[in-house]
Amino acid sequence: MxxxxxxxxxxxxxxxxxxxxxxxxxxxxxxxxxxxxxxxxxxxxxxxxxxxxxxxxxxxxxxxxxxxxxxxxxxxxxxxxxxxxxxxxxxxxxxxxxxxxxxxxxxxxxxxxxxxxxxxxxxxxxxxxxxxxxxxxxxxxxxxxxxxxxxxxxxxxxxxxxxxxxxxxxxxxxxxxxxxxxxxxxxxxxxxxxxxxxxxxxxxxxxxxxxxxxxxNSINNGYFIYHGLLQIALQYDKSQFFFKSISQIRWRYIAAKIISNKTEGIILFYRMFLDDIFSIFSKNFWRCVRNLVRK
Missing domain, CATH: 3.90.550.10 (Spore Coat Polysaccharide Biosynthesis Protein SpsA; Chain A)
Structure with a gap:
């Protein structure tokens, strides 16, 4: 038409x-x-x-x-x-x-x-x-x-x-x-x-x-976003980028969790850092740090 x-x-x-x-x-x-x-x-x-x-x-x-x-x-x-x-x-x-x-x-x-x-x-x-x-x-x-x-x-x-x-x-x-x-x-x-x-x-x-x-806003619900992204990422488990994508999703969840529940967020942040100490050079790491110091 x-x-x-x-x-x-x-x-x-x-x-x-x-x-x-x-x-x-x-x-x-x-x-x-x-x-x-x-x-x-x-x-x-x-x-x-x-x-x-x-x-x-x-x-x-x-x-x-x-x-x-x-x-x-x-x-x-x-x-x-x-x-x-x-x-x-x-x-x-x-x-x-x-x-x-x-x-x-x-x-x-x-x-x-x-x-x-x-x-x-x-x-x-x-x-x-x-x-x-x-x-x-x-x-x-x-x-x-x-x-x-x-x-x-x-x-x-x-x-x-x-x-x-x-x-x-x-x-x-x-x-x-x-x-x-x-x-x-x-x-x-x-x-x-x-x-x-x-x-x-x-x-x-x-x-x-x-x-x-x-x-x-649904974007404020870190748990909802995390599981929604994970659900879709699993459809591409044969992709060469699959594990990097899962890591990105986990970091996004941690950054959101730090805002909604700082204690739980710190625990997740610490565990994620121990899994990959080189993440200190990534934007994800510093996004979480920023959220930690935010009032």
Whole structure:
């Protein structure tokens, strides 16, 4: 479907307990300078007033988008929600954004131009502003102009910002969408893309979204992230980078644990250092040290 020669972009907002933020997220999609957009929102069994907040935006959404659908039902989990939404999408390109984040107005226009210029770009991302619960900008997180390789993503040596991603819909469907037994869906998909050396996961040094920092961010749950990453890494146990990837994941967990429980974090840090004393020369070691001295 095209409008003024623009390929259709499908934007998906999965929502769960974000009554305070979801309207800002929806409005940021409404405010896109790019015209040819469809919006699919699925509330995944929210227990707060998210559904009511979304319903208040329905009239504006129906007026703005070439297709708009809002579904709410019992909780099924993020990957099941994404797969359900994708099955309803008709766009050439797919943007997934959490209901507590926001797009900057030119995000879609910028990314479509990049995606149209190179059919090998399967995923495209950029930089973000971190914002607080009141939408105040806390920090600018830039992104490199870079075409990532499998080993860089597998070893977590990347600065890909999830909320900025635009993907080719046909690729997502070709791999069967997102496995519902995985919890780190973005990392899984980037690795699937890069299994083929011709495919590109690209980042650009342009700020595309606002990522909201608050106490309920999943990134704050070190245990959740550790097991989610480990679950996916085990799918690549024949890779030459497998053991290095496991080490990287362990370091990430320790760095997070030091913040959430310093005593347990110190114990894990000490054990990890004894396993590899040469880690003193690594960024992981000094990231943990930084977290240890942080107040």
């Amino acid at each position: 095209e409008k003024n020669n623009q390929p259709l972009v499908s934007v998906v907002i999965p929502c769960y307990n974000h009554e305070q933020f979801v309207q800002d997220c929806i409005q940021s999609v409404i405010d896109q300078t790019y015209e040819n957009i469809e919006l699919i929102i699925i509330d995944d069994g929210s227990k707060d007033n998210s559904i009511q907040k979304i319903q208040e935006k329905i009239t504006a959404c129906e007026k703005r988008f070439v297709n708009f659908q809002f579904i709410y039902r019992k909780n099924k989990g993020l990957c099941a929600t994404l797969n359900e939404a994708i099955s309803l999408c008709s766009g050439k390109y797919l943007s997934l954004i959490a209901s507590d984040d926001q797009m900057l107005p030119k995000k879609t226009s910028i990314q479509v131009e990049y995606m149209d210029s190179d059919s090998n770009i399967i995923a495209h991302m950029g930089g973000v502003y971190w914002i607080d619960e009141d939408s105040k900008i806390l920090k600018k997180i830039s992104s490199k102009n870079k075409n990532y390789k499998f080993n860089e993503v597998f070893l977590l040596k990347h600065d890909l910002n999830v909320c900025t991603q635009m993907l080719r819909s046909d690729f997502i469907r070709s791999v069967g969408g997102y496995p519902t037994n995985f919890v780190i869906e973005d990392w899984y998909m980037w690795l699937k893309i890069l299994e083929n050396d011709n495919n590109k996961v690209v980042s650009v040094d342009e700020i595309l979204c606002k990522y909201r920092k608050h106490k309920n």
